[in-house]
Amino acid sequence: MKSTSIPASVSVIGLGNMGVALADAFVKGGHPTTVWNRSADRAKGLVEKGAVLAGSVAEAITASSLVVVCLSTYKVMQELLEPLQSELSGRVIVNLTTGTPEDARKTAKWVSVHGGQYLDGAIMAVPQMIGLPETLIFYGGSKALFETYEPTLKLLGGNAAYLSEDHGVPLIYDLSLLTMMYGAWYGSLHAHALLSTANITATEFLPYATNWMNQLVAPLLSDPVAARARDEGNFKTDVSNMNTNKLGLEHIINASKEQGISVDWLLPVHELAVKKVAEGYGADSFERVIEAIRKPQVI
Ligand SMILES: NC(=O)c1ccc[n+]([C@@H]2O[C@H](COP(=O)([O-])OP(=O)(O)OC[C@H]3O[C@@H](n4cnc5c(N)ncnc54)[C@H](OP(=O)(O)O)[C@@H]3O)[C@@H](O)[C@H]2O)c1
Structure with a gap:
């Protein structure tokens, strides 16, 4: 009708x-x-x-x-x-x-x-x-x-x-967007917990957070070339490899421990990077951790 x-x-x-x-x-x-x-x-x-x-x-x-x-x-x-x-x-x-x-x-x-x-x-x-x-x-x-x-x-x-035609797909899109939001949101809260150990306010940090989101995070997550590489399972990188990202995660974990704040959400992410490096993928992109998200039993 x-x-x-x-x-x-x-x-x-x-x-x-x-x-x-x-x-x-x-x-x-x-x-x-x-x-x-x-x-x-x-x-x-x-x-x-x-x-x-x-x-x-x-x-x-x-x-x-x-x-x-x-x-x-x-x-x-x-x-x-x-x-x-x-x-x-x-x-x-x-x-x-x-x-x-x-x-x-x-x-x-x-x-x-x-x-x-x-x-x-x-x-x-x-x-x-x-x-x-x-x-x-x-x-x-x-x-x-x-x-x-x-x-x-x-x-x-x-x-x-x-x-x-698959009735489940709208909710897959919905929940995929939401999981991106919660990941970024929780990361932002962790950042502010770390900042507050040096009495830096969210307001003071905001211009740099905004710049970081616009200059690095948003382009990283909305790059059509990167999306295609992900679709193809192409984990080559000449930007920032798994070793570098594993170390980056370690620095955040160590700094957070030093300041006495929680590292709960970072530990499993770091563990995946450690595992991928141990498997010989240290020169690959951090994107390769998706394999362990898809098949959690291999963690
Ligand atoms: N609000 C948002 O921003 C938003 C955004 C996107 C999607 N949604 C989705 O939209 C849906 C509704 O959200 P909402 O924000 O409208 O929630 P809400 O304000 O909490 O309303 C819940 C509705 O469910 C009814 N309900 C709950 N338990 C019931 C029961 N046992 N028997 C009969 N009716 C019952 C409530 O009836 P009573 O009034 O009698 O309690 C009310 O009509 C959710 O699935 C939510 O995820 C919401």
Whole structure:
């Protein structure tokens, strides 16, 4: 069903911080919107804007052919939907709950068995960014199904990126971006713990941290030549080899120990570099530690 001049009705299940923003975007986009939430009071503002509050999950699902789900976990979603199998028939479920790729794949199969269609999505934004043209949301599942609902889904985030027929792929992208964020974030906290041993404030350090991120870290992680080399398993380098990086890690560990701060996250990274050097890869790029991440049993 392509979008027509009369927007189709949409249901939103789950009105947490994110669900409210999603439902609000549909209401603003002119879609008749039915909402359901365990704590019904969360729907008050939406109902004032014209949304309809369903009395049950079943009512919300049967109110619209397109049902967007955004709950805290897949487990919660399964508990709510399990008893309602017949209601799923003929519905399109777009699940924007965060979980694992296997959660998404299993849910896709389960919806299909009960006669529904399924897209899994991953929101790369906070609720305040929902509805903006640049907001990125990943989608996976049938491409034809995505294209049918793309104009409606773009109300949630204009950068609606279809990735794969594999329903697990949006969450793989999502969690891969998040793991990059947590690695960098934790590293930054370690840096500030080290700086604070010499009474250097985060504010004082900020210009140098910013310069470092822009001049070295961002180019390192967004270099298309390096990405291709990684894809090809080409670990040659004339920049900074495994030996140099192993020593670099040792210096941070030794300095941190001297100052009495934690080295917990650095030890396993250092251990991988030591192992790769012992295997004879001292002249290779640090990138080679990916082998041990892919196959942790060899550590
Ligand atoms: N917030 C963000 O910035 C953000 C960004 C990207 C992705 N997400 C994802 O979006 C999803 C929702 O996040 P959120 O920020 O909206 O979380 P939230 O504010 O904590 O809302 C959680 C939602 O799940 C419902 N829920 C929890 N346990 C339930 C249960 N046992 N039975 C029925 N309903 C239950 C809550 O209902 P009640 O209101 O009744 O508690 C509420 O609707 C998560 O998977 C999150 O990872 C969020």
